[in-house]
Every structure is written in structure tokens, then in C-alpha cells.
Amino acid sequence: MGHTSVTSPRRISPRGSPPHLRRTPPKFRKVLVLKEKRSAEPENPVMDELLLSSKLKRVDSATGCVSPRVPAGDALPSAVSVPRPAQKAPKTPYVILPACDAFEKFRKISRVSVDIGGTLIKVVYSSVMDDELPEESLNGHARKYAYEDGKRVLVNFKKFTDLDRLIAFLKEIWTDRKSGDVIHCTGGGSYKYSEIIMKELGVRLQRTDEMRSLIFGVNFLLSTNVDESFTYHHDAIGINKFQYRPIAADLIYPFLLVNIGTGISILKVDSPTSYERVGGSSMGGGTFMGLGSLLTPAQNFDELLEMANRGDHRNVDKLVCDIYGGAYDELGLKADLIAGSMAKCNRFGEAPMKQTHKPEDIAKSLLLMVSNNIGQMAYLYGTRYNLKRIYFGGYFIRQDPITMRTLSFAINYWSKGEIEALYLKHEGYLGAMGSFLDEDGKLDD
Ligand SMILES: Nc1ncnc2c1ncn2[C@@H]1O[C@H](COP(=O)(O)OP(=O)(O)OP(=O)(O)O)[C@@H](O)[C@H]1O
Numbered sequence: 484m485g486h487t488s489v490t491s492p493r494r495i496s497p498r499g500s501p502p503h504l505r506r507t508p509p510k511f512r513k514v515l516v517l518k519e520k521r522s523a524e525p526e527n528p529v530m531d532e533l534l535l536s537s538k539l540k541r542v543d544s545a546t547g548c549v550s551p552r553v554p555a556g557d558a559l560p561s562a563v564s565v566p567r568p569a570q571k572a573p574k575t576p577y578v579i580l581p582a583c584d585a586f587e588k589f590r591k592i593s594r595v596s597v598d599i600g601g602t603l604i605k606v607v608y609s610s611v612m613d614d615e616l617p618e619e620s621l622n623g624h625a626r627k628y629a630y631e632d633g634k635r636v637l638v639n640f641k642k643f644t645d646l647d648r649l650i651a652f653l654k655e656i657w658t659d660r661k662s663g664d665v666i667h668c669t670g671g672g673s674y675k676y677s678e679i680i681m682k683e684l685g686v687r688l689q690r691t692d693e694m695r696s697l698i699f700g701v702n703f704l705l706s707t708n709v710d711e712s713f714t715y716h717h718d719a720i721g722i723n724k725f726q727y728r729p730i731a732a733d734l735i736y737p738f739l740l741v742n743i744g745t746g747i748s749i750l751k752v753d754s755p756t757s758y759e760r761v762g763g764s765s766m767g768g769g770t771f772m773g774l775g776s777l778l779t780p781a782q783n784f785d786e787l788l789e790m791a792n793r794g795d796h797r798n799v800d801k802l803v804c805d806i807y808g809g810a811y812d813e814l815g816l817k818a819d820l821i822a823g824s825m826a827k828c829n830r831f832g833e834a835p836m837k838q839t840h841k842p843e844d845i846a847k848s849l850l851l852m853v854s855n856n857i858g859q860m861a862y863l864y865g866t867r868y869n870l871k872r873i874y875f876g877g878y879f880i881r882q883d884p885i886t887m888r889t890l891s892f893a894i895n896y897w898s899k900g901e902i903e904a905l906y907l908k909h910e911g912y913l914g915a916m917g918s919f920l921d922e923d924g925k926l927d928d
């Protein structure tokens with residue numbers, strides 16, 4: 484942001500400053516501290532926390548969002564995110580599938596789906612929960628989730644960073660697999676690693692195209708999981724920052740899906756079966772991690788993200804005021820707008836290593852640079868196709884406040900409030916979820 488001239492934007496954030504310039508309010512710091520402590524855990528604590536949270540506030544909007552959602556005639560009934568796992572329920576995130584014909588088969592046969600991407604492997608698999616979770620805990624959902632025998636079918640979500648661990652995990656949980664069974668698979672690794680997967684697990688592989696998987700996944704989650712999508716409001720307090728945006732099944736389409744993985748895919752989605760990958764960019768999550776590991780001592784994504792949350796980008800970015808001495812009013816560019824990302828890091832003409840910058844400031848600048856760029860690109864594609872809602876998916880987002888704030892700000896700023904930025908609870912699992920559901924994938928054996 485900062486290189487396109489837009490005069491008098493109508494709806495920016497309340498005080499009109501770019502999101503990265505206001506200091507984190509004290510209340511919010513508590514959340515970050517909580518996150519810092521948890522980031523040492525092996526699982527994905529930030530996402531799991533949200534997935535399992537029951538406290539997000541749901542709001543209705545004038546743009547056609549309803550609460551609770553009314554399912555369309557032929558839509559699958561609602562799945563429900565469970566706030567707190569009951570006894571014997573898994574510790575990892577899951578949703579319970581409604582007890583209906585479409586899912587009945589998963590009571591008897593396990594289904595496993597993997598999305599093997601350029602950085603992460605995401606797994607979605609079914610399991611049956613034996614214990615009696617009280618129906619009251621599924622309040623507000625007028626569906627049955629238990630079969631006559633009291634059992635419920637769960638869909639579980641888990642991510643891996645390496646293939647050997649994935650295979651070991653699948654051998655452990657998928658004990659009833661037989662040679663005729665199939666593993667559902669998507670992502671680049673469904674080609675690259677197909678032989679090793681089939682050999683190690685002794686099953687056939689059914690491949691679903693990556694884009695088709697994303698669309699199937701987002702369609703299923705939006706149309707059946709009432710509390711799937713939400714907006715982010717940085718200036719609100721505490722849990723009010725996150726607001727559910729359930730949407731009626733007949734109003735879901737069209738929308739833009741911006742999937743931020745290692746790289747970025749941008750899809751214009753007109754219906755579950757009519758979509759087009761209209762754009763892409765190599766400046767995505769892989770760029771943040773790659774440059775972050777070159778420029779900071781962070782050892783993994785969580786550390787880098789946590790560093791970014793502590794940093795002050797103004798020490799490394801050149802702002803408009805660094806160049807103009809104040810705002811550039813003629814163009815409506817505020818004094819504190821980033822004019823050049825990392826432009827203060829230039830050491831040409833100076834003694835080697837004279838100027839040093841804090842890694843957290845660099846991490847913050849990097850996160851803003853990548854997120855601002857994605858936000859502006861998303862806005863441009865949204866405008867080009869006249870779309871009013873942009874859903875952001877992919878594991879890069881991690882429901883991180885800086886990332887979501889920057890994306891939302893960019894969309895709101897450039898579209899003058901006309902386009903809405905939306906996030907998804909199962910952001911990183913769209914592809915795995917879609918391939919889990921696909922009955923028509925191509926068989927490899
Ligand atoms: N724990 C983590 N480890 C590694 N990367 C993470 C982690 N958490 C978030 N990320 C971010 O998620 C990105 C990967 O996202 P995702 O899993 O959606 O994409 P992918 O499927 O691996 O890539 P692609 O779709 O481009 O093939 C990483 O590049 C990184 O920015």
C-alpha cells in the first residue's frame with residue numbers, strides 16, 4: 484500500500500491510519516502473551532483455540548447474512564463445531580457431522596484425506612465418537628448429530644510438516660484399512676509422493692485437483708458449518724474482534740477465494756461447480772517464511788509470527804513522513820503510511836554492519852509487506868470481477884491479528900467499504916476437506 488493514489492477514501496478504519504501504526508491496546512496484549520506461551524506447543528495452538536471456541540459473537544448483517552443459517556432444499560444439513568471436547572473426544576480440532584444418509588457410511592468405513600502442499604501436509608479424517616455428548620451442547624442446531632446407537636461421526640483436522648510423520652500417524656489411526664481402500668489426496672504432493680503413500684499404506688490413491696478441492700471444501704464449510712466464517716475488527720475489544728458471518732446457502736455465491744499457502748491462488752467462484760483460477764502470486768506464505776528465516780534468527784513459523792507481533796516496523800520501513808516530513812495531502816497519503824517497505828535497511832555507502840535492525844522489527848515489516856500486497860491484489864481482483872465478498876484461506880493466515888487486520892484494512896480502504904474481507908475457521912484445511920468429500924477423484928493404483 485502507499486504507491487497507488489486514492490483520494491478521500493470513505494471508510495477507512497475509525498481513525499484513518501493504516502492498521503500497523505496503532506499500538507496494540509493493553510487488553511489485546513494479554514491475548515498475545517497467551518499465544519506466546521502456547522507457541523512452544525507442538526500443535527497449532529492459535530487456530531485450535533479458535534476452532535474450539537464457543538465465544539465468538541455472531542452478528543447479522545444487512546448484506547444478507549442470517550443467523551442461524553437456513554439450509555437450502557438440497558443442501559447438506561449443518562455440521563457443527565464443538566466448543567469443548569467431551570470425554571473421549573479428540574484433543575485436536577474436529578466437527579461433528581449430522582446424522583444423515585450422506586455421511587452414514589463413515590460410521591462403518593474410515594475416510595482419510597491428505598492435502599500435500601509446498602510447505603505443509605493437512606489431514607482430514609473421520610472417526611466415530613462413542614461417548615454421549617449431551618445434545619444440549621449442540622444448542623441452536625435443530626439437527627440430530629447422534630445415530631440411534633448414540634454414536635457420532637467426527638471429522639478431524641491435523642497438520643504435519645513431514646511425510647514420514649504423516650505416514651506413521653496414518654498407520655496408527657487407520658487400523659481398519661484394507662488393500663482395496665483409497666486415500667483421498669490433493670495438492671502437488673498427491674502427484675509427487677503418490678507411489679510412496681500407496682506403498683507404505685497399502686491402499687489406492689484417489690486424487691482430486693487442488694483447485695476443485697479448495698472449492699469443494701469452502702463450499703461444504705460455508706454451507707454446512709454455521710459458524711465457519713467471520714470478520715475481524717481490530718478496534719473492538721477482546722472476543723468482539725471476531726464476528727461470525729453465517730450466510731444463507733442461496734447467497735454464498737459469487738465470491739473471491741484467496742488461498743494463501745506457499746504461494747497464492749485467487750479464484751472467482753460462481754457456484755460449487757463453476758469457478759476459475761483468475762490469478763496467483765508467488766509472494767505468499769513461503770515468502771514470509773523464507774525471507775523471515777534469512778533475515779531473523781526465528782527457527783520456525785510460530786517464532787517468526789510471534790516476533791512480528793512484538794516488532795515495530797517503523798524502524799525499518801520508510802514512511803511517507805520520512806520522505807515528506809508529514810502527510811502527502813494532495814494524494815491523501817497519511818504521514819504514517821508505509822512508503823517503502825524495509826527502505827530504512829539500506830546499508831549502501833555505510834561501513835559494513837554499521838546499521839543494525841531488530842529482528843522483530845524486520846519480521847513485522849515483512850509480515851506487513853506480504854499482507855499488504857495480498858490485500859491490495861485481492862481488492863483488485865475483487866473489483867475486476869465485481870465481487871462483494873473475499874474469503875481468505877490457507878495456513879498462512881493462522882488467524883493472526885496483524886495479518887487479518889492488514890488484509891481487512893486493505894480491502895476496506897481500497898474498496899471504500901464496498902467489499903468485505905472474511906476469514907474461515909478451517910482456513911488451512913479447505914483443500915483437505917474438499918478432497919475428503921470428493922467421490923469422483925481419479926484413481927491411481
Ligand atoms: N506451523 C507452520 N509451519 C510451517 N508453515 C506454517 C505454519 N503455520 C503457518 N504456516 C504458513 O502456512 C504456509 C503454508 O500454507 P498452506 O499449508 O495453506 O500451503 P501449502 O499447501 O503448503 O502450499 P501450496 O498450496 O502453495 O502448495 C507456509 O508457507 C507458512 O507461511
Ligand SMILES: CC(C)(CO)[C@@H](O)C(=O)NCCC(=O)O
Binds near residue numbers: 600744763
Ligand atoms: C503452485 C500452487 C498452485 C501450489 O499449491 C501455489 O503455490 C500457487 O498458486 N502459487 C502461485 C503461482 C502463481 O504465481 O500463479
